[in-house]
Amino acid sequence: MEENRPVFSGEVHIDGTRIIYAGDSARDAVSSTADETGGSTGDGAVGSAGDKSGDAGARPWDREIDCQGNLLMPGFKNAHTHSGMTLLRSYADDLPLSDWLNNQVFPVEAQMTAEDIYHLTRLAVLEYLTSGITAIFDMYLTPESIAQACSDMGMRCVQVGAANDFGQTTETVAKMYHRLNQKDSLNSYILGFHAEYTCSEELLLRVAELSHRYQAPVFTHLAETADEVQGCRERHNGMTPAVYLDSLGLFDYGGGGFHCVHMSEADMEVFRKRGLYAVTNPASNLKLASGIAPVAEFLERGIPVAIGTDGPASNNCLDMFREMFLVTGLAKVRENNAAAVDATEVLKMACVNGAAAMGLTDAVSLVPGNLADMIMIDLRQPNMRPLNNIAKNIVYSGSKLNVTMTMINGKILYEKGDFYSGPEVSSIYAKAGDIIQRLKA
Numbered sequence: 001m002e003e004n005r006p007v008f009s010g011e012v013h014i015d016g017t018r019i020i021y022a023g024d025s026a027r028d029a030v031s032s033t034a035d036e037t038g039g040s041t042g043d044g045a046v047g048s049a050g051d052k053s054g055d056a057g058a059r060p061w062d063r064e065i066d067c068q069g070n071l072l073m074p075g076f077k078n079a080h081t082h083s084g085m086t087l088l089r090s091y092a093d094d095l096p097l098s099d100w101l102n103n104q105v106f107p108v109e110a111q112m113t114a115e116d117i118y119h120l121t122r123l124a125v126l127e128y129l130t131s132g133i134t135a136i137f138d139m140y141l142t143p144e145s146i147a148q149a150c151s152d153m154g155m156r157c158v159q160v161g162a163a164n165d166f167g168q169t170t171e172t173v174a175k176m177y178h179r180l181n182q183k184d185s186l187n188s189y190i191l192g193f194h195a196e197y198t199c200s201e202e203l204l205l206r207v208a209e210l211s212h213r214y215q216a217p218v219f220t221h222l223a224e225t226a227d228e229v230q231g232c233r234e235r236h237n238g239m240t241p242a243v244y245l246d247s248l249g250l251f252d253y254g255g256g257g258f259h260c261v262h263m264s265e266a267d268m269e270v271f272r273k274r275g276l277y278a279v280t281n282p283a284s285n286l287k288l289a290s291g292i293a294p295v296a297e298f299l300e301r302g303i304p305v306a307i308g309t310d311g312p313a314s315n316n317c318l319d320m321f322r323e324m325f326l327v328t329g330l331a332k333v334r335e336n337n338a339a340a341v342d343a344t345e346v347l348k349m350a351c352v353n354g355a356a357a358m359g360l361t362d363a364v365s366l367v368p369g370n371l372a373d374m375i376m377i378d379l380r381q382p383n384m385r386p387l388n389n390i391a392k393n394i395v396y397s398g399s400k401l402n403v404t405m406t407m408i409n410g411k412i413l414y415e416k417g418d419f420y421s422g423p424e425v426s427s428i429y430a431k432a433g434d435i436i437q438r439l440k441a
Contacts, residue, residue, distance in 0.1 A: 113142075137160060156373060240263075258279045
């Protein structure tokens with residue numbers, strides 16, 4: 001995913017949590033890795049099997065993996081999700097958004113404890129790993145238990161604040177901003193609020209004050225439904241959500257919106273001017289009949305686009321392959337143009353733009369010094385052959401079955417169907433089952 005660098009045959013060397021070499025052959029790596037590591041690989045080094053004739057071939061790797069011609073690439077970044085909602089997968093389907101949210105989701109969520117969300121987040125992490133997702137942009141109810149779950153499972157997690165009039169306060173957001181940005185290398189936190197329609201102007205101004213105090217970006221649900229946009233116009237003198245929120249100073253330091261389906265010309269100009277990220281969630285928007293985001297227009301205007309699954313209650317699947325296909329497929333239908341939103345651009349959205357939106361600037365590509373967050377794609381499966389264009393194969397014909405390894409922070413957490421990320425999988429499943437049975441009762 002480096003700019004202007006095509007797929008090449010080579011290898012990647014890992015020392016601890018970082019990449020120390022990515023290039024054509026082990027022989028070429030000798031001087032560069034010695035310079036960067038002082039000649040020591042340390043614990044946790046992983047290499048690909050390559051040229052054994054040079055000194056690099058004799059380095060004391062803990063493990064050396066022959067990738068057998070498969071593809072190594074940066075992991076996907078799920079730029080919008082609510083992991084703890086695994087509880088509600090297939091629980092309240094085939095309903096309009098307002099009924100789904102107010103009559104089904106909110107009543108169950110009101111009963112959920114921080115411990116519940118801890119266990120339910122661990123279940124989501126298992127699914128992320130099978131889909132090649134190495135970082136998540138999570139917004140949910142109990143930030144500290146979510147952070148602990150991700151730490152325990154080895155998942156990289158950037159949380160976003162969910163301030164609103166009915167639950168999470170701006171004081172909590174400020175506290176989490178300080179606490180979770182210090183927790184550990186896997187966790188970080190970005191300012192945010194749930195949505196314009198769940199927040200008073202007084203609360204929004206407090207979030208804006210936090211953004212100015214810390215010179216920090218702000219993210220929120222935005223323009224997800226036509227009703228949301230119309231309601232905002234009625235409440236705020238005809239202003240659409242992005243225009244209204246920008247008028248309060250919420251986007252002075254960047255940020256972005258989740259969904260961004262019903263965007264006016266003025267909204268898109270706010271996004272362009274402020275450098276905001278539009279995080280599209282095509283499967284969720286389809287399932288809830290919210291609409292199709294104007295992704296092609298975003299790209300034409302230079303608005304960066306990232307991709308998220310949304311939560312497992314509205315999707316119901318945490319699968320980046322399905323999302324990538326839908327991003328380009330729906331754009332082609334919306335624009336009545338089969339050339340709209342090239343698959344190569346979609347792959348960039350899933351890897352590079354998602355990382356940038358989440359502030360993970362050292363997780364965008366496989367280059368020395370960057371985080372060792374990467375996946376292996378099995379190119380030997382029939383859906384990947386012939387190799388006319390590997391990037392387009394991933395977007396148009398790839399699936400979770402092609403993910404043969406997921407590594408985060410230099411640790412392999414999923415490989416060939418087996419998990420190495422925490423407790424026994426069966427215990428995670430059993431705990432989630434116990435929680436839903438208790439809440440149903």
